[in-house]
Structures are given as structure tokens and as C-alpha cells.
Amino acid sequence: MVGGWVQMLLKPASIAVVGASEREDAVGSRVIRNLRLMKFEGPIFPVNPRYQAISGQTCYPSLSAIDQPVDAAFLAVPAGAGPDLVREAADCGIKALYIYASGYADGGAEGALLQHQVAEIAQHSGIAISGPNHIGLVNVLDRKAIWTPRYMRPITPGPVAVISQSGSVALALSEDERKLGLAYIVTVGNEAVVTVSDFLHEIVGDDRVSVILLFLETLRDPDGFAVAARAAAAANKKIVALKIGSSAGGRAAVQAHTGSLAGDDRLYDAFFKAVGVIRVHDLDEMLETAVLLSSSSRVPRQPGLAMLTLSGGEAALLADVGAALGLKFSTLSAETVASLQPAFPPYARIDNPVDGWGLGFNRERFKIQLDGLLADPSIGTIGFAVDAPGTGGGDVPYALVMAELCAEAKTEKQLVFVNNTSGTSVNADVRQALDGAGIAYLSGMRPSLSALRNLQKATQPLSPQRIQLAASGTVPQDEPSRFRYVTAAGVAMVATEVTPTADVAVALAETWGYPVVLKGIAASLPHKTDLGLVRLYLREAVSVRSAFADLERILRHYVDPPDSGYVTIQKMAPAGIELILGIRNQAGFGSFVVVGPGGTLVEIAPQSSIRLGPIDVADARAMLDETVAGTLLRGVRGAGPWDIEAVAEVISRFSLFGASLAGEYAAIEINPLIVGNKGVAGVDILFELHSESRS
DSSP: OOGGGHHHHHSOSSEEEETOOSOTTSHHHHHHHHHHHTTOOSOEEEEOTTOSEETTEEOBSSGGGOOSOOSEEEEOSOGGGHHHHHHHHHHTTOOEEEEOOOOSGGGHHHHHHHHHHHHHHHHHHTOEEEOSSSOEEEETTTTEEEEOOSSOOOOOEEEEEEEESOHHHHHHHHTOTTOOOEEEEEEOTTOSSSOHHHHHHHHHTOTTOOEEEEEESOOSOHHHHHHHHHHHHHTTOEEEEEEOOOOHHHHHTOOSHHHHHTOHHHHHHHHHHHHTEEEESSHHHHHHHHHHHHSOSOOOSSOEEEEEESOHHHHHHHHHHHHHHTOOOOOOOHHHHHHHGGGSOTTOOOOSSEETTTTOOOHHHHHHHHHHHHHOTTEEEEEEEEOOBTTSOTTHHHHHHHHHHHHHOOOSSEEEEEESOOSSOBOHHHHHHHHTTTOEEEESHHHHHHHHHHHHHHTSOOOOOOOOOOOOSOOOSSHHHHHHHHHHTTOOBOOEEEOSSHHHHHHHHHHHOSOEEEEEEOTTOOOOGGGTOEEEEEOSHHHHHHHHHHHHHHHHHHOSSGGGOEEEEEEOOOSOEEEEEEEEEETTTEEEEEEEEOTTHHHHSOOOEEEESSOOHHHHHHHHHTSHHHHHHHOBTTBOOOOHHHHHHHHHHHHHHHHHTTTTEEEEEEEEEEEOSSOEEEOOEEEEEOHHHHO
16 A cells, blocks of 8 residues: 555655754754755755754744645654654645654554554555654665664665664664665664565665665565565565574464474575575675675576685685585586696695695686686686785785786686685775676675575575465365365375274274274374374284273373264374475465474474475475485485385475465374385374464
8 A cells, every 4th residue: 555655755855854953962853964964955844843943944833834845754753642743744745754753562552552543544644654663764875864873974875775673783784884885774663554575675676776685573564575575586686684583482383293393483494585585694694695796797607616715724614614504615527627737736636615825826826726717617606715804914915916817807707705704804905906897805704605605595596486276175174084185185195984983993904904003083182192192003803992992091081071082093004204294374474385204203303394385396306305304215224215206296285285275274284194115195184273263
């Protein structure tokens, strides 16, 4: 509803400041001062009934008293005055408001009610509201600064935008220590009306922006976020997100094992990956990733990476840190090694990362090394790790030669320089040599290698748009009917029947053939094994009768009323690898698929891979290979190989099945799913309603 007006928040032509004051330190005074510092060209209207003039400028007693058009108003007033001022703004035709005050949704039940009133008025009147409880925004490119910090310094314009749910983080990034050049700095506060997703969508549409940095605590509009993120990917713009606050509460709300395997934070990982957002884990990694992504329009055509440094010890350290980060270094081809050999002693072993000292550094030897790496068709990015402190000394003379030759190179490959330490700033002379060629100069080994890993991720194709599926019918309540229902959806479950008496259980066992399994079932007891409600490898009638009696006794103890529990019999599944296969359905985000080692391994060695579903068979294979499940399925110590193609097909089908039930079920879980030499069989399944459905 407000999307068309978000631009008015970012680009107002005239601004009223309600709560303006003669006091220099007052919030309204700071906003006016910062607007002037940014050389805002439009009229500024101070509003305060206590003053007729402020600093020689007419001060108006109210918004209604202003006799000129007003695009936007900044409200530097207590929260209690908010609803009346929003109504007045609506009556005046003002279409954008910035609400500074805290004490709304962040201030308990009374504040939450105030925020609801403000949002309702704004949405009814078509007003875009930024905030409340934020420090404002800066549109650097168009010289607009509705910004409350006391000590604003001039900001160099550039291609990087910042959207933050933390005012202090936005303020820190606004200092632009790494000289990225900033386009926008936006704080969103409580997001009463305009959300991160709304600002993101608007900024993605600005051709002057190429990289967008997000600092997030949560996403209030994941659907809108996904649309904006995919639009950014289509326009070859990169979004880098630092998401904080993994939620133990979210995991506790789901009883299925996949709730703990796929905590809320890991669901964000899968969601970001699906929509093309690069996730980082601290501000240093965010900044170095932004430097790398914004420094050049070159996109590596190959994912391969080579690193060269001037120290054997640092080459080994690069390898160690890179491996810990999951960074992949290319294996140098025999041809590449041969081309590098003239710069090294005959006995030298040339690996990647490359210890480029070789026969000693000089211009000619480095040129041999550079040309050799540039000629390798499997390498898309070449990094040069140097000790070139901002204070001078170290490798600065060598780094300058390296930078000069790299700047002269005619190549489509991505070239990157890395300062091995971040204790001082990057060296200004080296940076000057690199800037003109669009070569990134990163700071600190770990954040720089993290940025290079993020570059590798950024070159991967985006997952296809996921369709919303309709439910495939009502899920039956008793377990045998559920097994048949799931089997009909393409996920084979073992044969299962209800056995009201021990005689029925024995008759079925003798018809099917031993061994069999008996289970005690009750909706209130999702994890049966822990309570002794699963009896395996029953090989004769007497053991079936004994197990049946035990299960009935346990059910009478745990279930009230007793007749809400029942006993089932199953065919014994064939031997194989046990997996856990689950669905987590999250409102707004979508349906997530969770796969990992199952059975008792869920408790002993919890591992899982997660994707935003539905997924295809290729994605399913990739998920298996992200855990030990892939290794087990291919065969270990003479056991196997197992039917990996069949289970990949089942995972894909189950992802479709789970997505079709996203509106009703929070979790669906098969554990274990047994993968045999030929074929796959589910042994147990759990359906868990969304919490609102349970209540």
C-alpha cells in the first residue's frame, strides 16, 4: 500500500521538523543542522508553538500553519503525541513521516497500542512512516539527511547502500572507514509501516547502487524481502546481510527432531541462499565483502581461486584459514606449474596458495608468476597477500611493484590484494596504484578470505522461483492411513496396520512373515522410542503377544483416556542407511527441507542440510553430500553402496508434499527413512500442526 510513497521518504523536496528548538543539542536542531550540512536545497520548516523564529527562520506553531507544500515531516516529539500528529499530517497532505521517539512497540502494551494507532492512520491515509524509534536516514546521492546524530561528518557518495535495524551500527558504517562511497544510510526502527523490505525494493531500483548492506535482527516481511532480493539478483546487484539473534524459542516451539536440526538461524541461512543474499557474520567480514563486491564490475567467469604471497609460513596460514572458512583453492594444472617454474629453485614444490618468494623477489620473476596464473583457464580470481602496513615498511616496496604489474594486466579475471594483518589501515600508496584499475584491496587475512569465499558463493546461480502449491487433501489421523497417504504422494512407507488385539497382530505377522515391529501410538507421544513404545525384530507369535501386552500397559500409563492410544504392526524394514527427512514450514518464508543422518544418529551426531523447498533431485543429491549421509550412502567398509538415486528422488517428492501442506503443518518428519540397496522405505512419520491450529 505504501510502496509508491517510499521514495518520498528517501527524496523529499521539502521537510518540516516538528519539535525544532533553539537548543543546539535538541534532536530537531540536529536534523536541521544535518540537512544544511548535506546542502539540502529544499525549504525546511521548523515547527514548535513556543517559538516564532528559530535562528532567524520563521517557526510555525503546527503543521497545519505551514502555508507551503510539505513532502515530509520529522517528528521529534514524545510517543504520546504521535497519533494526533499523524492525523494532522494526513489532513495536510503530507505523505512521508520520520518518527524519532521510542516508547512505541518497544515500550510495552501501552506503547504497542500507540504504534498500532499510528500505523492504522498512516495506512488509511497513504502515508509512509520511517520508524518509530530510529535515528533517521541519509540519501547521500541526492543530499537529503533526515539524520539525528550529533556529530555528522561529510559523507563521500558512492555505490554502497546501508539499511539497518540498529541505529548504532548504521552510525558506525556511516563513518565509511573503508572508503566504499555510500549512496544511502537507512535506519528502520520499529518498522510500524515501512519495512526493511520496502526500503530494499526501492533502493534496488536505483541504478546508482550496486551493493546493499543489511544489518538485521528479524524480517517482518519475508515475502516482500524475497521479491526485492530476486530483483537485485536479476539486476546483478549484491546484497550482504549480517543477521543476528538465533532463536532458541523458535526451535522449542517445534517438537519434531528437525526443529533442533534446523533452528531458526539456519532457516535464515537457507532462505538467504535461495534468494541470492550473501550472509556474513561480523562487521569486518561485511566491510571486506563490500570492498570486494563494489571495487570492480568484473564478475569471475570461473569459481577457481589462486593465492600468492611472499612467505612460506603465510602461504600455509592462508591454506589453514581458508580451509576453516570453507574457501576452495584451485589445484594448479601441470601446465601452470611448469610456467611458474622459472621463478623458483628446481627443487621447489609449487602449490596453491603459492609461496612467491621463490628465487627472491624481483619484477621479472613476479611477472612470470602473474602471467602463469593469468593463463590458467580454471582460475577466475587471483589474490595477492602482502604485508604492507599503512605506516609503511614491510613488503610495501614489493607490493607496489606487484600492484603496478597487476594494474597493467589485460585480463577478465578478478584480481584482489589482501593485507595479511588489519592492525593498521591499508597502505595508501598501494591503494592508489590499485584503485585506478578497479582492483580491490582488502584488510586482514580472515575477513579478506571470508570475502573471497563470499565471492565464490555470489557467482553461484540463484535457485529458481518456488511455486506455492495447493494442499493435496486432508491428512488422515491414524498412522496406517497416514502411511498410505504419504506413499500415494510418492514417498514409500513400510506396510502398517492397526492391531486392536494380540490375535490380530499374530495373524498379520504370520501372513506377512516374520520378523515384524509393534508400536504404541498416541498423538500426545510423538517420540515413541524414548518411552519403550517400539519393539523390533519380533520373530515368533509368543514375542508378538508379549510385546503387545507391554505396549498396551505403557499406553495406559501415559495416555488419558487410554482408548486414545493404539498398537500397530509393521513389516520389518530391510537393512540400510537411516536418514531423517523433515519439513519446516515457516509463515512468510516458505517450506524448508531438512535432511541428515537419522535414527539414533539424530541424538548422537546431529547433522543436517537445509534448503528452501520444493527442491529438485540435483539439489537433493547436493544436500546429502553436505553431511556424512552422502559418504555413508556411497558405501563404507564393505557396506553399500546404497540406493542414492532413489533417496534423492524421494527427498524431492517429499519437498513437494511438505510445501503443499505449508498452511496447516509446522513440521512433517520421517525418522528413520531407511535407504536399502534398492529402494527406500519410511518407518515412522510425525505431523505437527502450527501452534495456532493446536490451540
